[in-house]
Amino acid sequence: MDLALAPETLARWQFGITTVYHFLFVPLTISLAALTAGLQTAWVRTGKEKYLKATKFWGKLFLINIAMGVVTGIVQEFQFGMNWSDYSRFVGDIFGAPLAFEALIAFFFESTFIGLWIFGWDKLPQKIHLACIWMVSIGTILSAYFILAANSWMQHPVGYRINEERGRAELTDFWLVLTQNTALTQFFHTMTAAFLVGGAFMAGISAFHLARRKHVPVMRSSLRVGLVTVAVAGLMTAVSGDLLGKVMYEQQPMKMAAAEALWDGEAPAPFSVFAYGDVDKGHNKVAVEIPGLLSFLAHSDFDSYVPGINDVNEQLQEEHGPGDYRPNIPVAYWGFRWMIGFGMASLTIGMIGLWLTRRKFLLPRALRTGEDEVPNLVLFRSKALSPRLGRWYWLIALWTMAFPLIANSWGWIFTEMGRQPWVVYGVLRTRDAVSPGVSQGEVLISMGVFTLLYAVLAVIEVRLLLKYVKAGPPELTEADLNPPTKIGGDDRDADRPMAFSY
Amino acid sequence: MELHNVWFVLIAVLWIGYFFLEGFDFGIGVLTKLLARDRTERRVLINTIGPVWDGNEVWLLTAGGATFAAFPEWYATLFSGFYLPLLLILVCLIIRGVAFEYRHKREEERWQTNWEHAIFWTSLLPAFLWGVAFGNIVRGVKIDENKEYVGGLVDLLNPYALLGGLVTLALFTFHGAVFAALKTLGDIRTRARAMAVKLGLFALVPALGFLLWTQASRGDGKSLVALVVAVLALTGAVGAVKAGREGWSFGLSGVTIATAVAMLFLALFPNVMPSTLDGDWSLTVTNASSSPYTLKIMTWCAAIAAPLVMLYQGWTYWVFRKRIGTQHIADAH
Numbered sequence: 001m002d003l004a005l006a007p008e009t010l011a012r013w014q015f016g017i018t019t020v021y022h023f024l025f026v027p028l029t030i031s032l033a034a035l036t037a038g039l040q041t042a043w044v045r046t047g048k049e050k051y052l053k054a055t056k057f058w059g060k061l062f063l064i065n066i067a068m069g070v071v072t073g074i075v076q077e078f079q080f081g082m083n084w085s086d087y088s089r090f091v092g093d094i095f096g097a098p099l100a101f102e103a104l105i106a107f108f109f110e111s112t113f114i115g116l117w118i119f120g121w122d123k124l125p126q127k128i129h130l131a132c133i134w135m136v137s138i139g140t141i142l143s144a145y146f147i148l149a150a151n152s153w154m155q156h157p158v159g160y161r162i163n164e165e166r167g168r169a170e171l172t173d174f175w176l177v178l179t180q181n182t183a184l185t186q187f188f189h190t191m192t193a194a195f196l197v198g199g200a201f202m203a204g205i206s207a208f209h210l211a212r213r214k215h216v217p218v219m220r221s222s223l224r225v226g227l228v229t230v231a232v233a234g235l236m237t238a239v240s241g242d243l244l245g246k247v248m249y250e251q252q253p254m255k256m257a258a259a260e261a262l263w264d265g266e267a268p269a270p271f272s273v274f275a276y277g278d279v280d281k282g283h284n285k286v287a288v289e290i291p292g293l294l295s296f297l298a299h300s301d302f303d304s305y306v307p308g309i310n311d312v313n314e315q316l317q318e319e320h321g322p323g324d325y326r327p328n329i330p331v332a333y334w335g336f337r338w339m340i341g342f343g344m345a346s347l348t349i350g351m352i353g354l355w356l357t358r359r360k361f362l363l364p365r366a367l368r369t370g371e372d373e374v375p376n377l378v379l380f381r382s383k384a385l386s387p388r389l390g391r392w393y394w395l396i397a398l399w400t401m402a403f404p405l406i407a408n409s410w411g412w413i414f415t416e417m418g419r420q421p422w423v424v425y426g427v428l429r430t431r432d433a434v435s436p437g438v439s440q441g442e443v444l445i446s447m448g449v450f451t452l453l454y455a456v457l458a459v460i461e462v463r464l465l466l467k468y469v470k471a472g473p474p475e476l477t478e479a480d481l482n483p484p485t486k487i488g489g490d491d492r493d494a495d496r497p498m499a500f501s502y
Numbered sequence: 503m504e505l506h507n508v509w510f511v512l513i514a515v516l517w518i519g520y521f522f523l524e525g526f527d528f529g530i531g532v533l534t535k536l537l538a539r540d541r542t543e544r545r546v547l548i549n550t551i552g553p554v555w556d557g558n559e560v561w562l563l564t565a566g567g568a569t570f571a572a573f574p575e576w577y578a579t580l581f582s583g584f585y586l587p588l589l590l591i592l593v594c595l596i597i598r599g600v601a602f603e604y605r606h607k608r609e610e611e612r613w614q615t616n617w618e619h620a621i622f623w624t625s626l627l628p629a630f631l632w633g634v635a636f637g638n639i640v641r642g643v644k645i646d647e648n649k650e651y652v653g654g655l656v657d658l659l660n661p662y663a664l665l666g667g668l669v670t671l672a673l674f675t676f677h678g679a680v681f682a683a684l685k686t687l688g689d690i691r692t693r694a695r696a697m698a699v700k701l702g703l704f705a706l707v708p709a710l711g712f713l714l715w716t717q718a719s720r721g722d723g724k725s726l727v728a729l730v731v732a733v734l735a736l737t738g739a740v741g742a743v744k745a746g747r748e749g750w751s752f753g754l755s756g757v758t759i760a761t762a763v764a765m766l767f768l769a770l771f772p773n774v775m776p777s778t779l780d781g782d783w784s785l786t787v788t789n790a791s792s793s794p795y796t797l798k799i800m801t802w803c804a805a806i807a808a809p810l811v812m813l814y815q816g817w818t819y820w821v822f823r824k825r826i827g828t829q830h831i832a833d834a835h
Contacts, residue, residue: 464604
């Protein structure tokens with residue numbers, strides 16, 4: 001069969017499309033849930049109206065986003081059985097459990113408390129209502145943990161044995177599956193990267209309003225929250241990325257060699273800045289490198305040996321029989337670079353922003369601004385940037401808002417495609433995992449349907465986000481400022497229209 | 503009881519929970535066209551399920567995840583075998599979720615009517631398709647010795663399964679109408695009651711036919727009890743809503759759904775997906791289940807988490823216990 005239309009290829013494309021799309025919403029949902037919860041906490045604790053306005057504004061964008069995350073997540077839960085039935089049969093004993101845990105523990109949490117939060121503004125006392133958004137946030141994080149534990153098992157299978165009679169892998173140590181270092185580092189890295197997304201999103205939209213001097217008190221606070229989040233999450237993403245990289249050098253040397261287009265093992269091994277190579281012949285034609293850095297990244301030692309693609313390929317051939325065990329090298333190489341490049345660019349822009357808008361004790365008195373003023377952007381000690389340069393900063397913050405999202409997508413594309421040809425590393429090949437009973441035509445139909453539907457929904461979602469971003473925070477009403485004291489809502493004025501940020 | 507039997511029961515419970523809960527919100531979706539007369543009334547109906555539909559849908563995700571974990575072979579055969587119908591259900595659930603959340607976010611009339619059409623169709627189709635799917639599971643499908651579904655799409659559209667689809671659609675719509683009567687105020691409540699009576703009587707005929715067919719072809723004593731309870735409960739639910747006892751009626755329509763689904767699972771046991779080609783190729787609770795160790799962990803998780811879930815989901819219904827009427831809908835939203 002033509003390889004481009006082989007069931008495996010089609011099923012992979014569909015999985016790639018639906019998963020990358022789903023993951024556009026996931027990191028933003030995770031981070032915005034927590035950031036919104038933080039802002040609402042600030043409102044409850046200080047009683048400052050700007051925090052309530054901020055909660056409503058970011059909460060609305062969060063809701064528009066989570067709706068998409070939830071519905072595209074249903075596909076993920078079904079898709080293993082639909083398109084990867086042999087995978088499901090082989091690993092269900094292990095892989096199914098974290099998925100069931102995720103549904104039973106995290107999804108119920110998330111979806112029940114989000115309903116309470118959306119409709120609870122006039123039904124729940126202030127603190128209980130606040131607790132609901134925190135529950136949502138906890139739900140999103142738990143959900144991430146379980147699914148990442150499942151994915152980590154595909155990256156590095158542990159706590160199992162092969163049952164020859166049943167022809168499948170069986171769980172022997174669930175605790176190990178949940179706590180192996182792959183799961184922990186991957187969780188750490190994914191979480192920090194998610195907050196980088198939310199921070200940049202917040203900073204970018206705040207910059208948009210501040211550049212136009214609109215909604216200043218809310219946006220000034222939001223900018224600060226966004227920039228601090230970018231800086232902290234960005235640095236932690238770098239740290240966690242380094243940790244995860246070291247784990248991967250140990251567990252999947254092929255993936256990391258591909259990430260560096262390092263064809264033959266070297267000691268010390270260089271870090272590649274740019275490479276253009278020939279996959280068939282297995283070497284680079286052009287290579288710009290930093291000597292020794294790769295050895296350091298892999299093993300914290302500038303002189304250590306790092307095996308190359310050809311070495312690992314030979315080793316895998318000895319272990320698993322003849323075949324090509326190399327992933328798509330250009331995708332792994334460039335995916336790795338886009339991930340780091342876009343993520344770190346965003347961190348840099350955030351750090352610059354944090355310095356430009358620094359707080360008063362670092363600023364001369366004349367340049368300090370009040371809570372309802374647009375902050376002065378101050379590069380050097382005593383002079384604010386000219387309005388034109390200042391505007392540039394706001395624009396850059398706005399237009400690079402999606403950089404971490406691009407980095408997240410490439411990170412996943414890299415880690416999943418870098419694992420190929422395995423679906424469970426060293427245990428099950430991707431080509432042996434597809435549904436044998438599902439025809440080419442059926443996959444083409446579903447892929448077409450999902451792609452079309454997702455494209456239409458993307459347009460609708462983005463336009464809706466734009467509408468609410470431009471509109472800015474809502475004006476507060478009497479009801480907003482007088483939350484009920486009883487669960488179920490106060491009895492006064494029983495016919496009052498419902499208040500909710502739906 | 504052996505753990506794979508426990509999990510057969512738990513999967514049944516998850517599906518019962520799903521059909522009981524999402525049953526009425528599918529029904530509400532259908533009623534946005536049958537019952538509501540204008541935009542405000544549609545809004546009232548949608549708001550009765552607004553805070554809870556998402557949590558209700560998680561019962562499906564949990565049923566899916568639990569089947570994957572406890573009966574991987576069942577999950578694999580079912581989901582790959584019913585590929586295109588499941589695709590249609592997925593598409594519906596995607597559009598439906600977005601429709602509930604996005605409909606109120608713009609004031610343009612066209613925007614809102616488009617989402618309203620979406621809500622109607624994406625509630626009606628899954629309500630029907632789940633019945634078809636379960637009809638086929640109980641009836642058995644062409645499964646070969648490798649546990650693969652080898653039938654075509656047409657094989658799934660047999661009279662028994664289609665009747666099953668009609669039953670779920672009718673029951674869910676009735677269940678939704680009773681829920682609407684229970685949760686609304688004023689004129690729409692009165693009409694919801696009247697419509698519930700009609701829908702209930704309409705549902706009685708196919709439901710009786712489908713359950714008797716099931717009983718005759720693969721029933722036993724236990725399934726007969728479930729059948730009798732289901733039919734009595736349905737009759738009682740119609741009588742109660744006619745008498746204006748909406749709470750009782752809702753409880754009884756819930757019992758109807760629960761016992762009807764229970765009956766299907768009783769008829770199924772110990773198979774989980776019978777093969778029509780050769781009885782030896784059927785998927786059963788033993789040859790489709792996970793290892794005892796996995797089932798043990800899952801049982802612990804379910805034993806701790808499930809009661810908690812029911813507790814806080816139940817609390818949600820209590821928080822939103824007040825009835826909603828057209829006077830609660832703000833003009834410009």
